[in-house]
Amino acid sequence: MAFQEVIFWVLAVSSVAAALGVVLLRDIFRAALLLVVVFLAVAGFFVMMNAEFLAVVQVLIYAGAIAILIIFAIMLTREVQQGNLPNRLQPAAVLFPVLLLAALVFVAVDTDWNLLQDQSRELQDNVEVVQTHTIGGIPDEMRGDIPGSDRSGLGELLINDFVLPFEIASMLLLAAIIGALVLVRER
Amino acid sequence: MPLEAFQVLSAALFCIGLYGVLARRSAVLILMSIELMLNAVNINLIAAAAHMDQTAFTGQIIAIFVITVAAAEVGLALAIILRIFRNRSTVNVDEVDLMKW
Numbered sequence: 001m002a003f004q005e006v007i008f009w010v011l012a013v014s015s016v017a018a019a020l021g022v023v024l025l026r027d028i029f030r031a032a033l034l035l036v037v038v039f040l041a042v043a044g045f046f047v048m049m050n051a052e053f054l055a056v057v058q059v060l061i062y063a064g065a066i067a068i069l070i071i072f073a074i075m076l077t078r079e080v081q082q083g084n085l086p087n088r089l090q091p092a093a094v095l096f097p098v099l100l101l102a103a104l105v106f107v108a109v110d111t112d113w114n115l116l117q118d119q120s121r122e123l124q125d126n127v128e129v130v131q132t133h134t135i136g137g138i139p140d141e142m143r144g145d146i147p148g149s150d151r152s153g154l155g156e157l158l159i160n161d162f163v164l165p166f167e168i169a170s171m172l173l174l175a176a177i178i179g180a181l182v183l184v185r186e187r
Numbered sequence: 188m189p190l191e192a193f194q195v196l197s198a199a200l201f202c203i204g205l206y207g208v209l210a211r212r213s214a215v216l217i218l219m220s221i222e223l224m225l226n227a228v229n230i231n232l233i234a235a236a237a238h239m240d241q242t243a244f245t246g247q248i249i250a251i252f253v254i255t256v257a258a259a260e261v262g263l264a265l266a267i268i269l270r271i272f273r274n275r276s277t278v279n280v281d282e283v284d285l286m287k288w
Contacts, residue, residue, distance in 0.1 A: 008188050012196050019200050019223055023207035028216060035219050038200075042226045045196075048188070049237040051247050054229075054254075061254055066222060066261050073215050073265045077272045085212045087281055093210035097202040104198035108191050113238070154244045162248050169255045176259035180266035 008048065015041035032070050039063040053154060193234035200227035214268050214278040218261065225257045 018037040025031045039062040046055035087093075158166055200223055207220025229250045236246020272278050 004188060008192065012192075016196070016199050016203070019203040022219055022223060023203055023211065023216070028213060031216065031219065035222065038223060038226065042230060045193070045230055046233060049193070049233050051233045051237065051250075054233060054247055054250055057251065057254060058229075061258055062222070062226070066258065069261055069265055070215065070219060070222075073218075073268055076269055077215065077278050078276075082213070082279075086210050087212045089209055093206055096209065097206040100205065101198055101202040104201070105195050108194035108198065113190055153242075154247060157244050157248055158251075165252055169252055172259050173255065176263050180262045183263075183266035183270050 004048065007044070011041045011044045011048075015045075029071070029074055032067065032074055035070065036063050036067045039067065190234055190238040193230060193238075197227045197231040197234070200224075200230070212279045212281055214264075214271070214280050214283075217280065218264050218268070222257065222261070225253055229253055 015038050018034040018041065021034040022031045022038065025034070039058060043055040043058040043063070046052070046058055204220040204223030204227065207223065208217050211217055211220070232246045232250045232253070236243070236250075268278055271283055275283065277283070
């Protein structure tokens with residue numbers, strides 16, 4: 001547990017510091033590189049929370065595709081020479097996020113979340129019992145009982161319960177591709 | 188780790204992104220701040236999914252849709268930014284005031 005906390009604090013400090021760098025640095029190209037640091041730290045959080053598939057997707061799509069697109073846009077426009085200047089809204093733009101942060105932290109700490117910690121603790125105890133009684137770790141037939149170790153549930157849910165949002169997402173991507181092509185086409 | 192730690196972290200990232208959206212002039216930097224906010228939302232969704240019911244994947248499914256929409260949004264927004272830069276040779280959102288009154 002202590003190891004997990006160390007990892008959490010390293011990732012938390014690096015992601016928040018890099019996010020502050022993204023919005024505060026003058027050099028916009030460095031801001032884009034720090035954004036990649038935030039994406040990788042968030043992928044680390046996903047691994048901590050038993051979402052390995054989403055961590056891989058995060059690295060592929062955010063740290064790969066989206067970061068490359070943003071760096072492309074910085075190079076194709078003349079962002080780098082102009083730098084990252086604040087606009088006229090500065091006092092309100094500081095005040096409003098600070099107020100929102102205070103409200104969100106209050107809600108997160110004060111709410112009585114309906115957690116299933118007892119259930120997960122029970123499952124962890126089961127895993128420990130299995131590990132102490134078998135040589136070479138967990139037997140294959142027990143592996144499906146460990147929470148988060150069965151990735152096939154994600155795909156089944158995606159094509160059963162969430163099939164309509166899934167199809168709408170595919171249409172959205174198609175429309176985005178065609179729209180982007182039409183927008184940047186020379187005529 | 189407790190759920191509250193992840194939620195406070197997610198709130199911090201979201202508010203940093205919100206500051207970037209409100210306070211910066213460059214359209215590309217506003218887009219990067221929106222990506223920060225979407226990442227904060229994903230952390231919150233997956234933390235809730237992992238802490239409340241570890242056998243259900245609903246939180247992860249919604250995070251997948253958020254990532255899909257973010258990818259589509261970045262592609263389109265960068266196309267719009269390139270078109271604005273080609274027509275007006277600026278991406279300062281204070282100067283692009285064609286639809287303001």
